[in-house]
Amino acid sequence: MGSSDDRLLIKNIGYLATMDAGRSLRRDAWVETQSGWITAIGSGKPPEYKEVGGKVIDAGGGIALPGLINTHHHFYQNLARAYTPATDLPLLPWLVCITPPFRGLTADDVFIAAKVAMAELMLSGCTTTVDHHYLFPKSGSGLIEAEFSAAVEMGMRFHAGRGSMDVASEIIPEWAIETVDEIMNDCQQLHDRYHDPARGSMNRLFLAPSALTCASHTLLTESARMAASLDLGLHTHCGETREEDQYALEHLGKRQLPFLAECGWETDRVWLAHGIHFDSGEIAHLGQRKMGIAHCPCSNMRLGSGVCRVSDLQKAGAKVGLGVDGSASNDSGHMLNEARQALLLARVTRGAGAMSTMDAIELATTEGAACIGRRDDLGSLEVGKCADLAIFPAEDLFSSGAENVFEALLLCFPRQVQTLIINGKVRVEEGRIKNLNLANLLAKHRKIADRIQNRG
Numbered sequence: 001m002g003s004s005d006d007r008l009l010i011k012n013i014g015y016l017a018t019m020d021a022g023r024s025l026r027r028d029a030w031v032e033t034q035s036g037w038i039t040a041i042g043s044g045k046p047p048e049y050k051e052v053g054g055k056v057i058d059a060g061g062g063i064a065l066p067g068l069i070n071t072h073h074h075f076y077q078n079l080a081r082a083y084t085p086a087t088d089l090p091l092l093p094w095l096v097c098i099t100p101p102f103r104g105l106t107a108d109d110v111f112i113a114a115k116v117a118m119a120e121l122m123l124s125g126c127t128t129t130v131d132h133h134y135l136f137p138k139s140g141s142g143l144i145e146a147e148f149s150a151a152v153e154m155g156m157r158f159h160a161g162r163g164s165m166d167v168a169s170e171i172i173p174e175w176a177i178e179t180v181d182e183i184m185n186d187c188q189q190l191h192d193r194y195h196d197p198a199r200g201s202m203n204r205l206f207l208a209p210s211a212l213t214c215a216s217h218t219l220l221t222e223s224a225r226m227a228a229s230l231d232l233g234l235h236t237h238c239g240e241t242r243e244e245d246q247y248a249l250e251h252l253g254k255r256q257l258p259f260l261a262e263c264g265w266e267t268d269r270v271w272l273a274h275g276i277h278f279d280s281g282e283i284a285h286l287g288q289r290k291m292g293i294a295h296c297p298c299s300n301m302r303l304g305s306g307v308c309r310v311s312d313l314q315k316a317g318a319k320v321g322l323g324v325d326g327s328a329s330n331d332s333g334h335m336l337n338e339a340r341q342a343l344l345l346a347r348v349t350r351g352a353g354a355m356s357t358m359d360a361i362e363l364a365t366t367e368g369a370a371c372i373g374r375r376d377d378l379g380s381l382e383v384g385k386c387a388d389l390a391i392f393p394a395e396d397l398f399s400s401g402a403e404n405v406f407e408a409l410l411l412c413f414p415r416q417v418q419t420l421i422i423n424g425k426v427r428v429e430e431g432r433i434k435n436l437n438l439a440n441l442l443a444k445h446r447k448i449a450d451r452i453q454n455r456g
């Protein structure tokens, strides 16, 4: 056991959504943690800490959730938010537009972009994030390494997706592709250096060819083989637009899912970004194989891609988590807002009863954890799980007057956390990220964004 100084008592929690199997919503609750793990949860009078030591946090009657889990992102794209040439385009022309400015991307750029992305995510309640970085111009080396460094500095739980592209086209330029050997060697090295498979891990690697429009049969097959042998997650974009289906039929001779199946991707280690345009047979298949989907409502609406059939996928047995997607197509990275948008979008096509606040929070917590292979230690607040908590103020200007204070968390304008705890450590206090000079970080980010945007 750790010493008393790594103990934490969070008391005076007005509403505690544990997201356990019974979806318990406790009132007047407290949580005790030690050495990064939850050791006790209760309601009413909390343990007395005067004698045993440890830090006490007063949640001020706020709302506590398990730390939110982001299952799809492209950090570097926050250097091209609201990028004028691409603001009103659908996916493929948008991609053609936003890729060239990043030809000179460096590890320093990625490091700063990652810190900004993580700061934004943390303030929105996110404690675990993935990043799917797929662009490796010759100008830059050590890009994934830079992301891991940023995660350590920010104290975030981080799963890095080593993205990859080996097929150039009118969408993806020659300078942005690598050979399969280069890619697989780098994946192995990153695995050896960073991947920690243990429960409670802060750093993991997954393999993530970008999409079927820019990854060959060989790359997809080799990635699946390595993921199986090293027990890593496997991720790609799939089913985002009808144009990609068309591309698959013309160039691959079949729809995307059967092609992925041929490459060894029919496994529960796989989660696919977007997953909008699947037919009912494909949805049943995804469910039978216990595959996951990273639902990205904001990006799907922004690019006009379509509406993911969340409830059909869930009924079939598939896992559905939430992703903010890259900030050039969202154009923000606010996880609580993503849950709110998932709730609203589900109701557009299926009516007011289609998704509840609890349903949406489940996507952002337990289901996200399941997608990235962390069902055993993340996603819910239970004794023995990781001490990752997001605490939001019970009421603010935008929710003032709410009858149901808990539901207001999603039904009203999404707020930021007052306190964020990751791995038993307080990372956000009184709404501010500790040990971070935000103004300084944003000034550096602005400078890089100016350089990148003028390059196009």
Ligand SMILES: [Zn+2]
Binding pocket: 072, 073, 074, 237, 273, 325, 326
């Ligand atoms: Zn994406």
